[in-house]
Structures are given as C-alpha cells and as structure tokens.
Amino acid sequence: MQFNLFDPAGDLRIDVGNLPHWYQPGATYFITFRTGDSMPKEVADLWYRRRDDWLRHHRIVPGATNWQAALRRLPEPVQQEFHSTFSREYQECLDKGHGACVLCRPNLADIVVDSLHHFDGERYHLGDFVVMPNHVHLLVGLLGKTEVEKQCYSWKKFTATKINNALNQSGEFWQPESFDHLVRSAEHFERFQRYIADNGPLAGLVKGEYRHWKRPK
Numbered sequence: 001m002q003f004n005l006f007d008p009a010g011d012l013r014i015d016v017g018n019l020p021h022w023y024q025p026g027a028t029y030f031i032t033f034r035t036g037d038s039m040p041k042e043v044a045d046l047w048y049r050r051r052d053d054w055l056r057h058h059r060i061v062p063g064a065t066n067w068q069a070a071l072r073r074l075p076e077p078v079q080q081e082f083h084s085t086f087s088r089e090y091q092e093c094l095d096k097g098h099g100a101c102v103l104c105r106p107n108l109a110d111i112v113v114d115s116l117h118h119f120d121g122e123r124y125h126l127g128d129f130v131v132m133p134n135h136v137h138l139l140v141g142l143l144g145k146t147e148v149e150k151q152c153y154s155w156k157k158f159t160a161t162k163i164n165n166a167l168n169q170s171g172e173f174w175q176p177e178s179f180d181h182l183v184r185s186a187e188h189f190e191r192f193q194r195y196i197a198d199n200g201p202l203a204g205l206v207k208g209e210y211r212h213w214k215r216p217k
Helices: 041-059 067-072 076-096 106-118 148-167 187-204
Strands: 013-014 020-023 028-034 124-131 137-143 179-182 211-213
Touching: 028 076, 028 148, 028 187, 028 211, 041 076, 106 124, 106 137, 106 211, 124 187, 137 148, 137 187, 148 179, 187 211
Parallel strands: none
Antiparallel strands: 013 020, 028 137, 028 179, 124 137, 124 211
8 A cells, every 4th residue: 555755846735723734635644633631721731832932932933824834944953853842742741641531442442443444545545543542643645635634624523423422422522623744754654653553552551442553564
C-alpha cells in the first residue's frame, strides 16, 4: 500500500482555526484527536499561554492567520525546539489519563475502530492507529479530494453520536480541534508507526485497555 509523502513543490492550502491545518491532495497525515475531558482546562490554558509566549518571544503574533507560516521562516533548529517542546508536552499530558477514559471499554473502542475502517480504500488508505482511553492517533493517506479536516469531523461526529447513545448522555464528546501533521519523509512515517505501537505500553496500559492496529504489508 502506497502512502504519498508531502511534496513541498505541490499544491498546498492552509486553513486556520484554533490550530492550522495543512491540506495537500493525496498526502499522508499523522492525526491526533482527543476526548473533551482528556486535558484539564487549567493545564490546557497553561499550555496555550506558554506556547503563545514562545511565539511572541520569536516575534510571531499568536492567533494571527499567518503564525504558522512565520514559524516556518525561523531557522530549522528553532522550529525543532518549538515542536519538540510543545508537541511532546501535549502528547505526554494525554497519556496521563485525565478524564473518564471511556475508550478503555472494548464496546466503545470498537465504535472508533469500525469508523476508521469504514471508508478505507474509498476516501483514504488507513495506516496504523491506536485507540487510547482518551485519545486516538492514526496514520492516513488521503484519496482523491478527501480533506483532512472534513474527514476528522466525519469520524468524530459519527462516533460521538454512537458513544453518547451507548453512555446515555449528550453533549460534546470529542475536543472540536484535531492535530494533523503532514508526513514529510519515510523516516517520519516509520517514527510515527513506532510511536503509535508504543503509545499504550509507554502510558502504562495493558492489553485490553487500548486498541492498536497495524496495517498489513
């Protein structure tokens, strides 16, 4: 199964919400989305405040529509500092198991697993994924005109409805925004595969408390 990597010379569109989303037709993404209660508000507020302070220190205006483009004009080591600090902290916070962590229940995790597989080969090539108790990581190669943000919304809307029904509750289940990273090299792809495979054990979970799926070669 072929997963196309990001082409810097190809067509590219950037949509900006609370987080920027880079869209390139046919590209491969590493995606993270989390439950609404997976990060305490005070922790999230502190994370955003520290990130914004870092951006201001480097003369980038937080919240500006072009802040990510400005970040990419910084020297490569400075960009690496940003990503290694703030992406790492974000993932580590998720792995601490905040919130109700209902996705450790097999019947609820199955809803997410089935949803990810549903349009495999039609809208996207599904790569490796892990369903953790309060978040999901996956690799996916988009097909045709499928857009990453719309596809994430589709997964989350469908699964939230079914999970809320199963729990006899209503309201927001997933955090509205998702993190999506264009995969830029074979090395990055393999790194994300290892991260997905190791996420459960490194978070101290045992088999049955998370769901890892690896794409057959």
